[in-house]
Amino acid sequence: MAVMTYVDAIxxxxxxxxxxxxxxxxxGEDVALMGxxxxxxxxxxxxxxxxxxxxxxxxxxxxxxxxxxxxAMGLRPVLxxxxxxxxxxxxxxxxxxxxxxxYMLNGQTSMPLVIRANLGGEINAAAQHSQCLEALFTHLPGxxxxxxxxPRLAKGLLSQAIRxxxxxxxxxxxxxxxxxxxxxxxxxAVPFGKAEIMRGGGDVTLVSWSKMAHKCVNAAxxxxxxxDAEVIDLVSLYPLDxxxxxxxxxxxxxxxxxxxxxETGGFGAEIAARLADEGFDxxxxxxxxxxxxxxxxxxxxxxxxxxxxxxxxxxxxxxSLFA
Amino acid sequence: MELAKQEYLSLxxxxxxxxxxxxxxxxxxxEGRLCGFLHLYSGEEAVAAGVCSELxxxxxxxxxxxxxxxxxxxxxxxxxxxxxLFGKDTGYSQGKSGSMHIADMDIGIVGANxxxxxxxxxxxxxxxxxxxxxxxxxxVAFFGDGATNRGTFHxxxxxAAAWKLPTVFVCExxxxxxxxxxxxxxxxxYLSERATAYNIPGITVDGNDPVAVKRAMAVAAARAKxxxxxxxxxxxxxxxxxxxxxxxxxxxxxxxxxxxxxxxVDPIPRFEKRLLSEGHASEAELEEIRGRVHAEIEAxxxxxxxxxxxxxxxxxxxxxxx
Numbered sequence: 001m002a003v004m005t006y007v008d009a010i011x012x013x014x015x016x017x018x019x020x021x022x023x024x025x026x027x028g029e030d031v032a033l034m035g036x037x038x039x040x041x042x043x044x045x046x047x048x049x050x051x052x053x054x055x056x057x058x059x060x061x062x063x064x065x066x067x068x069x070x071x072a073m074g075l076r077p078v079l080x081x082x083x084x085x086x087x088x089x090x091x092x093x094x095x096x097x098x099x100x101x102x103y104m105l106n107g108q109t110s111m112p113l114v115i116r117a118n119l120g121g122e123i124n125a126a127a128q129h130s131q132c133l134e135a136l137f138t139h140l141p142g143x144x145x146x147x148x149x150x151p152r153l154a155k156g157l158l159s160q161a162i163r164x165x166x167x168x169x170x171x172x173x174x175x176x177x178x179x180x181x182x183x184x185x186x187x188x189a190v191p192f193g194k195a196e197i198m199r200g201g202g203d204v205t206l207v208s209w210s211k212m213a214h215k216c217v218n219a220a221x222x223x224x225x226x227x228d229a230e231v232i233d234l235v236s237l238y239p240l241d242x243x244x245x246x247x248x249x250x251x252x253x254x255x256x257x258x259x260x261x262x263e264t265g266g267f268g269a270e271i272a273a274r275l276a277d278e279g280f281d282x283x284x285x286x287x288x289x290x291x292x293x294x295x296x297x298x299x300x301x302x303x304x305x306x307x308x309x310x311x312x313x314x315x316x317x318x319x320s321l322f323a
Numbered sequence: 324m325e326l327a328k329q330e331y332l333s334l335x336x337x338x339x340x341x342x343x344x345x346x347x348x349x350x351x352x353x354e355g356r357l358c359g360f361l362h363l364y365s366g367e368e369a370v371a372a373g374v375c376s377e378l379x380x381x382x383x384x385x386x387x388x389x390x391x392x393x394x395x396x397x398x399x400x401x402x403x404x405x406x407x408l409f410g411k412d413t414g415y416s417q418g419k420s421g422s423m424h425i426a427d428m429d430i431g432i433v434g435a436n437x438x439x440x441x442x443x444x445x446x447x448x449x450x451x452x453x454x455x456x457x458x459x460x461x462x463v464a465f466f467g468d469g470a471t472n473r474g475t476f477h478x479x480x481x482x483a484a485a486w487k488l489p490t491v492f493v494c495e496x497x498x499x500x501x502x503x504x505x506x507x508x509x510x511x512x513y514l515s516e517r518a519t520a521y522n523i524p525g526i527t528v529d530g531n532d533p534v535a536v537k538r539a540m541a542v543a544a545a546r547a548k549x550x551x552x553x554x555x556x557x558x559x560x561x562x563x564x565x566x567x568x569x570x571x572x573x574x575x576x577x578x579x580x581x582x583x584x585x586x587x588v589d590p591i592p593r594f595e596k597r598l599l600s601e602g603h604a605s606e607a608e609l610e611e612i613r614g615r616v617h618a619e620i621e622a623x624x625x626x627x628x629x630x631x632x633x634x635x636x637x638x639x640x641x642x643x644x645x
Contacts, residue, residue, distance in 0.1 A: 025455070051455065057485065059478035062444040066482070069385070069448020069462075072433055075455060077448075096438050097445065103641050104424035105434060106416035110644035141642050165644035 001182045009151035009183050010040040010116075010172060013158035014078055016187050018048055021076060024162055027054040028063055028080030028116075037082055038177050040116075060086055064093035064115065071113040071167075072101060078162055084117035084133045084171065098167040099142035110165040111142075116158070118174040119147065119210055120260060122308055127296035130304075132210070132261035137169045138237045138270065144192060146236040147171040147210040151181040153235060156190030163189060173211040193239035197248075201230035204254040204318050207245055207271060209234040212260045212309065219314035227318055237267055245271065246279045253284035254321045258314050263291025285321040290314050326534065331603040334376055334533040336612050338368035338591050341392040343620045344401060348391070348408060351624070352568045357408055359421045364392035366531075366563035366583065369590040370495050371396035373536025373558075374463060377544050381460040383431040383449045385442035388423045389495075389562075390435030393465050399427050405623040411630035418633040419641070431460075439500075440466060440473030443492065447479050450488040450547075461489045461547045469500025471514050480555065484521040487552035491543045494555065495530065497562040498583075502574040518555035530558030531590040560590075 004012065018024045026041055026048075032055040035042030045053040056063050060081060067077035081087055087094065094115065101111050121130030137145050144166055148154040154172060161168035198213060199220050206216040206229050213233040220229035230248050234241065249255050255275065257268035268289040275287055290309045298304050345365045351357045364371070367389075375396035378384070386393040394404060400415070407414030408422055415425045426434035433449050436442040446464030453460045470476055471494055483490045494514050498504055511517060518525025524546070528539045536558055543554035561583035565572035572580075586592035598604040 057478070057482055059444075059482060061475050062447065062478035062482050065441070065444030065475070065479070066448040066451060069433065069445040069450070070452045070455070071448075072428075072445075073383075073449055073452030073456075075452050092438055092441060093444075097436075097441055101434065102644055104416060104420045105426045105428070105641075106419045107641035107644065108416075108426055108428045109433075112644075144643075 001184060003180050004151055004183050006151045006154050006172070006176045006179045007039050009155040010158060011042060011044070012183070013155040013162070014041060014044060015047070017159055017162040018044070018052060020187060023074065024076045024078060025052040025054065026078045026080070027056055027066060029056055029058055029082060031055060031080050036080055038174065041080065060089035061093050064090040064098060067113045067115070068093060068097045068101065068111070071111045072109045076112045076162055078114045079116065081115055081117045083129050084119050085128045085131050087117055087133060094137070094143070094167070095140050099140045102166070103142060111167050112165045113167040114158070114161045114170055115167065116170045116172065118172045120173045120175045121297050121304060122175050124299060124301055124304060126299040130297040132259065134169070134171050134237060135261055135265060135267040138267055142167065143238065144168040144236065145171070145238045146192060147173070149210055149213040149233050150176060150179055152183045153190060155183050156188050157235070159187065159189040160192060164192070171210065175211045190235070192236040193241055195235055195241040195244040196233045197230065197244070198233050199229070199231040201228040201252070203228040203252055204230070204256065204321060205245070205248040205252045206231045206256050206258060206314065206318070207234060208232070208258045209237065210260065212258050215309070215311050216258055216314060219311040219318070222311060222315055223318055227322065229318065242274055242278065245275070246282070249275065249279050250282045253282060255283070256288045256290060256314060256317045256321070258290040258309060260309060261291055262294055263289055264294050266291050288317040288321060290317050328603055330376065331598055332608065332612065334372050334537065335594055335598060335604070335609070336616065337372040337376070337396050338533060338594065339612060339616045340401070340619070341368045341371060341395045342591055343616050344391055344395060344405070347620050347624060349564070349568055360388070361408070361422050361568045362389040362566065363564045363568065364389050366589065367495055367497055367560045368392055369533040369594070370493065370530045370536055370558040370560055373533040374493055374540045376533070376537050377540040378431070378463065379460070380430045381458055382463065383433050383453065383460065384463045384465060385433050385446040385449060386435040386465050387442060387467065387470070388435065388437050388439070389467065390423070390425060390465070394425050394427070394432055394435065397432050398430050399425070399432055401619060402623040402626040406627040406630050409627040409630070410632070411627055412633040413626070413630040417637055440470035440475040442466060443470065444475050444479040444482070446490050447483050447488050450483065450490040451486070453489060459548055461491055461544050463491045463493055465493050465495060467500065468494060468496040468498070468505045468514055469503070469508070471517060472500070472508055480518070480521045480523065480553065483553040484523045487550055489547035490553040491540065491547055492553060492555045494557045496557055496559045499562055499566065501566045513557060515555055515557040523553050523555060525555040525557070527557040527559060530560030531588060531593065533590065533594060
C-alpha cells in the first residue's frame with residue numbers, strides 16, 4: 001500500500017491495465033505530451049509510446065467513435081473526455097452508438113470501452129465546466145456508470161471498467177484531485193454494483209456518491225450525539241446496489257439522498273422511486289433529497305457558495321426528519 | 324487495370340442481387356408483410372459492387388441506414404438479412420436490429436447505422452484497430468451526400484488525414500439528403516472538393532459504372548494499405564425511390580427521375596449492354612445469372628417467412644456483454 005493522490009491513482013490504474021493487457025490504449029485530448037489537464041495520464045506516453053497513448057484533435061464525436069470502432073474490433077480503448085460538460089459534444093456517439101451496439105448486433109461484438117470524465121464545481125469554473133451530469137447516462141441501457149469518492153476507488157473502479165466488456169462511464173471528481181489515501185499496489189480492481197458503508201449508524205441513512213459522500217460523512221459527524229447517521233457511498237449507479245440501501249433503511253427508517261447534481265431529475269429521484277416501491281414499509285419519514293437548485297452553475301464565489309449542496313443542508317434535511 | 328471475364332460477371336451478379344433484394348423487399352412491404360423503415364438502395368448498386376469487389380474478408384465496412392446493398396456486396400447472407408427484415412429469430416440479430424443495424428463481424432461488416440454520418444468516424448476506429456493489429460487491410464465508410472454536412476464527416480476526415488489511417492471514405496452522392504439535393508445544402512459542385520481541406524485525395528467518379536468505381540477503389544485501397552492515408556471517393560449516382568418506402572418523393576424533378584431511370588443510365592441495364600457489346604458475356608450467361616439470383620432471393624423470402632418469431636424473453640439478451 002502506498003499513499004497516493006486521486007490523480008496518481010487514476011494514472012496508476014491505466015498504467016497497470018496497460019501492462020496487463022496489450023489491447024488497452026488511451027486516447028483523448030492532451031493525454032500524451034501534456035499528460036492530461038490534471039496529470040491523470042502523465043508518463044504513459046513515454047512508457048507505452050505513440051501507438052497506445054494518443055493525443056486526438058478536439059473532436060469529441062471522433063474520440064468516442066474511435067473507441068466504438070476499435071472496441072468493436074476487440075481493442076480496449078480508455079478515452080479521456082476531460083470535463084463531463086463536454087460529453088454534450090459526443091452524446092450521439094455515447095447514446096446511439098456505444099450504448100446500443102452490442103444489442104443491435106445481438107452480441108456479435110462486445111463494446112469494452114471506457115469513457116473518463118470529471119464532475120463537479122467549487123472551482124469557480126462556471127456553467128460549462130462544473131456540472132454533475134452522471135444521471136443522464138443512467139437512463140441509457142447498455143451503459144454502466146460509476147463514480148469514485150477517493151484514490152482507492154478511483155483506481156479500483158477504473159481498472160474494473162477497463163476489464164469490463166461494456167461501455168463504462170467513469171466519473172471522477174475534479175475536487176478530489178489532491179486527496180490522498182492508501183491505495184493497493186499493482187493490479188487492483190473493485191467490482192461494480194457494491195456500495196460501501198463509509199460510516200455505520202442506526203438513526204438515518206445518508207446515501208451519496210463521488211465528492212458529496214465526504215460531505216455526508218462530515219454532516220454525520222456534526223450530527224453525532226443527537227442523530228446516529230449511516231453513510232453509504234453508492235460507488236456505482238448502474239449497476240445499482242439497492243440491497244445495501246434497503247438494508248440500511250430497514251434499520252434506520254429514514255433516508256436523505258444527497259448529490260451535487262441538480263436535484264430535479266437527478267439520480268436521487270430514481271433511488272427515491274425505488275424506495276417508494278421496494279422499501280415503503282421500512283420508512284418512518286418522507287424520503288429527503290439534497291441537490292443543487294434548478295439553475296446552471298454560477299461563476300462568482302459568492303453565488304456558487306450558496307449553489308453547492310453542503311453539510312449544513314444535509315444536516316438540515318436530517319433534522320427535518322426528526323422534527 | 325484489365326478485368327477478367329469473371330470479374331465482370333461478378334460485378335453484374337452483385338448488382339443484380341442487390342436490385343432483386345431491394346425490389347422484392349419493396350413488394351413485401353407494400354403487401355404488408357414487412358414493417359418498419361426500409362431505405363432502398365435501388366439505383367446505387369454500382370457503388371457497393373465496385374467498392375466491395377476490391378475488399379477481402381479482412382477489410383471492414385461501416386454502413387448506413389441504406390445499407391442492404393453494402394451488406395450484399397460484402398458477402399452478407401441474403402437469408403439472414405431477409406429474416407432480419409421479417410423480424411425473425413433466424414435473422415442477423417434475431418429481430419433486434421431490423422433493416423438499419425445489420426452486421427456480420429466474421430466478414431468485416433461492422434454494422435449499418437441508423438444515424439446519418441455516425442459510421443464515418445467509427446470507420447476510423449476500425450481502421451485504427453486494423454493498424455494496431457498490423458493487418459494489411461482497409462476500413463471503408465459508406466455514407467450519402469447528406470452526411471457530408473455533419474460534423475462527424477469533418478472530424479473523421481481530419482483525423483484520418485492527420486493519422487494517415489487506412490480508411491476509404493465512400494460518398495454515395497445519390498442526389499438527395501432525404502429530400503434536399505446537395506445543390507441546396509452546400510456550395511460545392513463536387514463533394515470530393517472537400518478533401519482538399521484535409522490535404523487528402525478526393526475524386527469524383529461515375530457511380531453508375533461499377534468498373535469506374537472498382538478502379539478508383541483499387542487506387543484508394545492501395546494508398547491506404549501503403550500507409551499514405553485516406554481518400555475521399557465521391558460516387559455520383561441516383562436514388563431510384565423515395566427516402567424510404569412510403570415517401571412518394573414528390574420533390575423529385577420528373578425529368579431528372581426519367582433521365583436517371585433510363586436503360587442507358589440505370590446501372591444494371593447499362594452494364595448488361597456493355598457486357599454484351601464488349602463480349603464479356605453472352606445473353607445466355609446473363610440469363611443464367613438472373614435465374615440463379617431470382618431463385619436465391621425467393622428461397623430467402625421463404626426461409627424468412629417460415630422462420631419462427633424470436634422468443635419474447637430474447638428482448639432482454641445482449642443489452643450487456645458478460
